[in-house]
Amino acid sequence: MNKVTILGSLNVDTILRIKRFPKPGETLPLIGKSIAGGGKGANQAIAAARAGAHTTFIGKVGQDQAGDFMVKQLTDSGVDDQFVQHSSEADTGSAIIMLDNSSENRILIDGGTNQQVTPADVDLAQSAIAESDFLIAQFETPQATTTHAFELAHAAKKRTILNPAPATTEVPAALLKLTDLIIPNETETETLTGVHVTDEHSMIKAAEACQALGVANVIITVGSKGAFWMRGQKHGFVPAYKVNAVDTTAAGDTFIGALSSVLTTDFSNLAEAVRFANRASSLAVQKLGAQPSIPTEAAILAAERA
Template sequence: MTRKIGVVGSNMVDLITYVDRMPGPGETLEAPSFEIGCGGKGANQAVAAARLGAQVMMVTRVGDDVFADNTLANLVRFGVDTRHVRKVPGRSSGVAPIFVEPSGENSILIVKGANADLLPAAVDEAAADLQSCNLILMQMEVPTETVYHTIEWAARHGIETLLNPAPAAADLALERIRHVTFLVPNESELATLSGLPTDTDAQIVAAARFLIAQGIRVVIVTLGRRGARLVTADTVVEIQAVSVAPRDTTGAGDAFIGSFAHFYVKTQDVLASLQQAAVYAAHSITRLGTQKAYASAQEFADFRQTHAPDLPVI
C-alpha cells in the first residue's frame, strides 16, 4: 500500500552568502561566493522525503514575483505534488538570507512573504487530499493559527502529525498542539517551549517530559553533532550522530525530519527511522546548499554503506 506524506508549511528562496567571517556592526566585507537556492523548512522537508521516494503533497503559498515559478518548478522537479501551491497577488515570495562560515555553521534571517498568507482555509481547501496522508508535517514559518488548525483537523481524522516548532515562539499555546504525534525541537526551541533549562542531558529529558505531560506523544530533540534524543513518557533513547566533515549545515534539521517522515510512514518504526534519519542528515552537511544537497535513495544507500555499515536497510 502506498503511504503518503502531507506538508502544510513554508517555502523560501535561499539567498546564500559564503563568508570568511561575519562582519561587525558598520563593517563591510567582501564575501567569496553567493548562490540562490530553493528552501524554506516546509519545502525542504517535503523534498528530502520525496528524494528518498516518498509520495509527498504540499500545501503552501508563493508570491507573484520572479521567484514563484522557479519555486513551483523546483518542487515538481523533485516529485512533490503541487496541486495545493497557490500564488498570492501583491505578495513577495518568502526569502531567507543565509550566511555560511568556513566551519559550515550558518546564520539565517527569514522574511515570510506569501507564507504569511497560508491560512486555515488553505487546509480546508486541501482536506480531501490531506485525508489520504498518513503523516502531516508542519513548521512555524507560517501563521500559528494554521498550525493549530491543521493539528486539530488531523486529530479529528485520525492522521498522525509532526510539528517542527521552528522558529520557536514562547507564546505557542501548548493546549493547542497537545494532539501532535511528534514534536521535533532543537534544544533552544525546547527551552523556549517548556520554559525550562536545557543545558544538560538530564534537563533536556525533563523539559521534553514536561511537554509530554501536556499530551504530546513523542518528543524528538535534535542536538546537531550530538545526535538526537527520543523521549516518551517512559523511554529515553540516544540517537547517535554520524561523524563527517561539515561543509554547510544549512537545512540539516530539515533533512533529518523529511527523511524520518519517509522511513516512518514506510515502517511505522520510530527508532529505526530516526537512526536512518541521523545518517541522512549527516550526508546533507557534506554538500553545499540545502535541497540540492539532499541525497537520492541511491546516494543515501551508498553513503550509509560507507558511514553506517551496521545500520539495517529499511
C-alpha cells in the same frame, strides 16, 4: 511507501559565503554568493519525497519568478504541488543566509506569501490530509492555520508532526495537544520548555516537559551530536554520523523529511527512523545549499551500506 502532507514555507535563499561574521559596524567582502530553493516546509517536503515518501505540499507563493522557481523545485523532486496557491498580494518568501568558514550560519527571513496561508487554503487540501500517514508543519506559516490543519488531521485519525521552528514562546496550547510528535532542536526546546539542554538528564527533563504539554512523542535534535527520542516512558539517544560539514542550513529539515518517509504511524520504530534520518542529515551537511544538498533514498541507503 508513507504518504506525507506538509504545510509550510517556500523561500528563495540567497547564500552569502564569508570568512567570519562581521562585527557591529564592520564591512567584510563576500567570498561567494549563490541562489537556491529553501524554506523549512519546502526543504522538509523535498527531503521526504527524495527519501521515498509520496509527498503533497500546502503553501503559497507570489505571482513572480521566485514563485515559479520554488514550485519547480518541488515538482522536480516529485512533490505534488496542486495545493500550492499563487497570490498577487505579496512576494514569494525569501531568506538571506550568511555562511562562514566554520559552516555556521545566520539567517534573515522575509515571510512574504508564507504569512498569507489561511485555513481556507488548508481546507482545499482536506482530502490529501485524510489520505496521508503524517501531516507536518513548522512555524514559518501562521499558527492559526497550522492548528486548523492539525484539527483536520486528527478528525481523520492521522498523525501530526510539529517542528517548532523558528523558536517562539507563543505556542497555542491547543496546537500542542493536537501534536503527536514534536521535533525541536536545543534552542527551540529551551524556548518551549524552559529546560536548558546539556546532557541526557536535561533531555529527559525537557522531553517530559513536552509530554506534560500534551505531546506524547518527542525528538530533540542536538546538531552534530545526534538526536534524543522519547516515546511514552521509553527513551534513547542516537549519535550523529561524523562527517566534515560544509553547510548545515538544511540539516534539521532533511532529518524531519527523511524521518517521515520511514516512520510507522504507531511510532514503534522511532529509534530506527531517527538513525535513518541522522544518515540523511549527515549527507546533506556535506554539500552547499539547502535543497541542492538533500539526498535521495538511494544515496541514503548506499551510505548505510558503506
